[in-house]
Amino acid sequence: MAKVATLDDLFLDELRDLYDAEKQLTKALPKMAKAASSDELRTAFESHLEETQNQVGRLDQVFEMLGEKATGKKCAAMTGLIKEGDEIVSSTDDSSVRDAGLIAAAQKVEHYEMSGYGSARTHAQILGHVEAVSLLEETLNEEKQADRKLNSIAESVVNEDAMSMAGNTNGAKTRRGAGPKTRSAGSTSRE
Numbered sequence: 001m002a003k004v005a006t007l008d009d010l011f012l013d014e015l016r017d018l019y020d021a022e023k024q025l026t027k028a029l030p031k032m033a034k035a036a037s038s039d040e041l042r043t044a045f046e047s048h049l050e051e052t053q054n055q056v057g058r059l060d061q062v063f064e065m066l067g068e069k070a071t072g073k074k075c076a077a078m079t080g081l082i083k084e085g086d087e088i089v090s091s092t093d094d095s096s097v098r099d100a101g102l103i104a105a106a107q108k109v110e111h112y113e114m115s116g117y118g119s120a121r122t123h124a125q126i127l128g129h130v131e132a133v134s135l136l137e138e139t140l141n142e143e144k145q146a147d148r149k150l151n152s153i154a155e156s157v158v159n160e161d162a163m164s165m166a167g168n169t170n171g172a173k174t175r176r177g178a179g180p181k182t183r184s185a186g187s188t189s190r191e
């Protein structure tokens with residue numbers, strides 16, 4: 001592994017990590033969309049796939065501005081997060097419980113990306129790569145928006161449906177709206 005000695009090296013390393021992360025995600029999102037049982041969730045995954053492809057394109061532009069080759073560096077974190085999502089799918093039936101698990105897994109992905117883009121954007125700022133800052137910021141905002149969208153799907157449909165599925169004892173035959181207010185697993189940044 002090449003030595004990361006300067007902030008320039010670190011910035012490039014972060015970009016390569018994000019590049020690989022996004023590429024892994026472009027392969028995982030179609031599978032997540034296919035596994036989703038809620039139409040709303042499927043559509044959210046499909047539209048985030050399109051965004052993710054654009055995000056790869058933005059990183060291509062950043063590499064070009066820096067005069068660097070657009071190559072990724074294996075992002076072990078994304079591999080692990082995607083694997084956890086796969087495990088949710090294989091351990092659940094096609095149901096709102098699976099959807100709730102898929103949302104939780106996808107929000108972990110979004111939060112990872114939000115922190116990655118946040119750091120890369122800040123480092124670009126320090127290094128004076130003005131155009132890179134705005135490209136990275138654009139993607140950062142898309143990731144935040146995707147996270148909020150997942151939260152609202154969880155809150156509006158999926159969690160309550162999952163609660164009302166047979167097997168949730170708690171004594172109650174929970175009707176939609178009758179149970180306690182449910183929240184998605186992820187924390188939302190409402191900025």
Ligand SMILES: [Fe+2]
Nearest residue numbers: 022052055113
């Ligand atoms: Fe992304």
